[in-house]
Amino acid sequence: MKDAQGDPAYGRTNWRRFAVAVAVPTAAAGALVFGLANGAFAASFAISGQPFKISADKLDGVGFAQYGAQQETAKGQAVPVAMSGIASAKLYNLCQSVRAPGSPISLTIRAGREANNPAKATNLLIGMSELNGNAEFTDINIGQDASTLGQGGPEAKGPLGSFGQEASRVVITDLKQTAVSTTAGTFTLTGLNLKINFPGKDGNPPECF
Numbered sequence: 642m643k644d645a646q647g648d649p650a651y652g653r654t655n656w657r658r659f660a661v662a663v664a665v666p667t668a669a670a671g672a673l674v675f676g677l678a679n680g681a682f683a684a685s686f687a688i689s690g691q692p693f694k695i696s697a698d699k700l701d702g703v704g705f706a707q708y709g710a711q712q713e714t715a716k717g718q719a720v721p722v723a724m725s726g727i728a729s730a731k732l733y734n735l736c737q738s739v740r741a742p743g744s745p746i747s748l749t750i751r752a753g754r755e756a757n758n759p760a761k762a763t764n765l766l767i768g769m770s771e772l773n774g775n776a777e778f779t780d781i782n783i784g785q786d787a788s789t790l791g792q793g794g795p796e797a798k799g800p801l802g803s804f805g806q807e808a809s810r811v812v813i814t815d816l817k818q819t820a821v822s823t824t825a826g827t828f829t830l831t832g833l834n835l836k837i838n839f840p841g842k843d844g845n846p847p848e849c850f
Contacts, residue, residue, distance in 0.1 A: 687715040688822045692770065693739035695823075696849040697732045697753075697816040702765075704728030705778065706793025708805040712768050712822055720821055722768035726790075726797020727811065731759040735830070736849035745840040747848055752830035764794035764826035772818040781808035794826075817850050 706726040711719045734754050740747040753760030783806045787799025792807045799805050838847050 686822075688712045688720065688768070690714040690718060690720055690821060691739065691741070692819050692821055693737060694849040695767075695816070695818050695820055696734075696736045698734040698814065700727075700730060700732050700774075700811070700813045700816050701759075702727035702730040702811045702813075704792040704794065704807075704809065705811040706790040706797040706805065706807040708787035708790065708797075708799030708803060710768070710799060720768075722770060722821060723772075724797065724799070725767045725769060725772075726793025727765045728763065728792065728794045730762045730765050732762070733759045735760045738848040740848060747838045749834075749836050749838060749847060749849065750830070751834045751836075752832055754832055758831045760831055761829040762825040762827065764796065764824075765828075766794060766796055766822075766824045767818070767820050768822040769818050769820040772816075774813040774816040774818075776811060776813045778808040779810040782806060796824075 704727060708724055709721070710724045711721055713719055732753050733756070735752045737750045738747055785805045785807060786801065787803040787805030788801040790798045790805045790807050792809060841847075
């Protein structure tokens with residue numbers, strides 16, 4: 642059997658030099674955005690809408706799912722996102738940073754900086770607007786009905802009839818993403834460091850990237 646490009650289709654799918662906002666080819670990204678019109682809201686809490694940055698040298702996840710959705714602010718504003726669910730994740734050299742608009746001060750959280758002691762999360766669900774890195778997916782299904790997704794955790798499902806994708810494993814190196822929400826069943830931050838950063842001589846406080 643061959644895929645749409647005429648190349649042999651195997652059970653293991655390898656996407657290299659991965660650098661798109663929603664972790665899919667352009668056509669699939671369009672399908673994700675189209676799914677937003679279905680009015681699926683994917684958070685159990687009102688988000689602030691303020692973006693924050695997440696980076697990691699490596700994310701190694703077992704069980705991955707992704708679909709388009711909307712999240713809602715306390716003011717009722719709908720924010721379109723790509724929802725990514727990972728049933729079990731290890732994050733090496735994890736960083737999260739947030740900077741208030743118009744403020745020179747930032748907050749950073751760092752963890753998992755020892756090579757043999759990464760940060761860990763279960764049932765991780767991230768609402769993001771952009772993702773960059775190098776990714777490899779194992780046994781990936783692209784175009785699956787989002788309501789039937791099951792590998793990314795119990796909450797990682799979209800509305801009936803909308804575009805989704807899932808894989809048995811995902812490995813992303815040089816991860817950089819911008820998100821508006823993160824939830825997890827458990828989140829273990831080994832070697833946690835939380836710091837308020839004031840502007841340096843150049844006027845720019847440190848952020849994850």
